[in-house]
Amino acid sequence: MATPSTLHGHRAAHRRPSAHRHLPAAAVGVPLLLGVVYGLYTAFILSSGHVFSTAKTVLSIVSGLVLAVLAFGFGRIQHSLPKEARAAGYGVLIGGAMGFLYSMTGSSVLSSSFIGAGFGIGAVIATFYLFYTHED
Structure with a gap:
């Protein structure tokens, strides 16, 4: 008589997700x-x-x-973001950080905004190019 394959010790190929996910260093x-x-x-x-x-x-x-x-x-x-949104996120993060650093030198808000926008646009262009050329 034929027995189901589960009785022979074969298990399904899927794994149960672990309760604790460890972050990479x-x-x-x-x-x-x-x-x-x-x-x-x-x-x-x-x-x-x-x-x-x-x-x-x-x-x-x-x-x-x-x-x-x-x-x-x-x-x-x-x-989880598309490459355009990911590049924009890096641009906002880098541009905001550099604009804030430039404002610490005592310069005006307008010049700090332009410096931050310049770094942000540069970061968007560089990261979008990186993501676009290294697609999965």
Whole structure:
């Protein structure tokens, strides 16, 4: 008599998803490194030629933390976005970060906006080209 294949020890090819998903080290390490470097560079800009105060220290720490959180969050959702939206997201992230850094030098809001927009447009073009040429 023929018996079903499940009785012979054959199992289905699918696996049950694990309850705990582990993040790769780069998924946490890269945004953390970016945040630390960004915070230190903000502190360097704020302290150049001036006395360093508690408010400047807090601003440096908060700016690095905000960039790290935004980079981590965008890194978590970037693979679900089309390449155009992903490139725009990188442009907004890089342009905003560079415009904020430029504003720390004491320049006007308008010039900081132009610097941020320039870096953002450059980042959009570069990342879109990268995503378009490396399609799956």
